Amino acid sequence: MHSVEVTPRVWDRLLSIRAGRGCACCGRWSAGERAALDLYAPLARRDLGRQVVAQIGQSLDGRVATHAGDARDVSGPDGLAHLHRLRALVDGVLIGVRTALHDRPRLTVRLCRGDSPARIVVDPQGRMPDDLPLLHADGVRRIVVQGCNRPREKGVEVVTLPMRDGRLDPCAILDALQGLGVQSLLVEGGGITIARFLEAGLLNRLQVAVSPLLIGGGPQGITLQNPVAELAHALRPETRNYALGPEVVFDCALDASAAQAWVPVHAAAVAPRAVTLL
DSSP: OEEOOOOHHHHHHHHHHHTTSOOSSSSOBOHHHHHHHHHHHHHHOSSSSSEEEEEEEEOTTSBSSOTTOOOTTSSOHHHHHHHHHHHHHSSEEEEEHHHHHHHOOOOOOOSSSSOOOEEEEEOTTOOOOTTSGGGSOSSSOEEEEESSOOOOOTTOEEEEOOEETTEEOHHHHHHHHHHTTOOEEEEEEOHHHHHHHHHTTOOSEEEEEEOSOOOOSSOBSOOOSSOOSSGGGSOOOEEEEEEETTEEEEEEEOSHHHHHTSOOOOGGGBOOOOOOOO
16 A cells, blocks of 8 residues: 655645656655655546546445435645645546435535635536535536536536436436546536446546545445345446545556556666665
């Protein structure tokens, strides 16, 4: 497992990569800095074409909230900082309408330097009210993808797509967003929305952040509509594990391009530690 250390110079390099002015290959880094580049650089790159990453935070027993719906502290400070870094590195962050209504997230970047991404909500039936925090005008793009002709407030971009069996097609959603200039997308929640993009084969990578707590009940992280009957048929992605304080992030590459985007960790690229001669 790699321990991540996001130092100011690492974050400067990542923002430079996002802006197309830097790379993750050069430089002398500590082992923790190298791990941070390995974890975040694939999301910062803009030369990989359309990239879709999903992130979900859960407990040791695979829960994302209590039975009463309390999900606020599932991720600790390190997990929240990780989520904000992901937001700062992508063009858009997407959630489903259930998450928008229940959690009322702002989807902004606050725990690190960087610009907030476009805020995108998938709302097939047009149930989301216009006074939610994520729809507040603050200079950041706001996009609602829906299957009805519900009007929205001025400044909110509306994408209307045909529905099938009461749902919107994830592939059509991605194509529409790409047409709007959203090349890199973070699917932040909830578990149902992530599962639909996963089952459609549209995720390049999936990150599961596990916090050291036991909830004992409540909703699970990801539940597929078509689970496998035998473990021989289970999805087994190539995975790297990273420690962020007490939390562990499983970074799963779901296609060949995602695995190739990882920065090779070579001993020669790691700055040597000082050695005291006795």
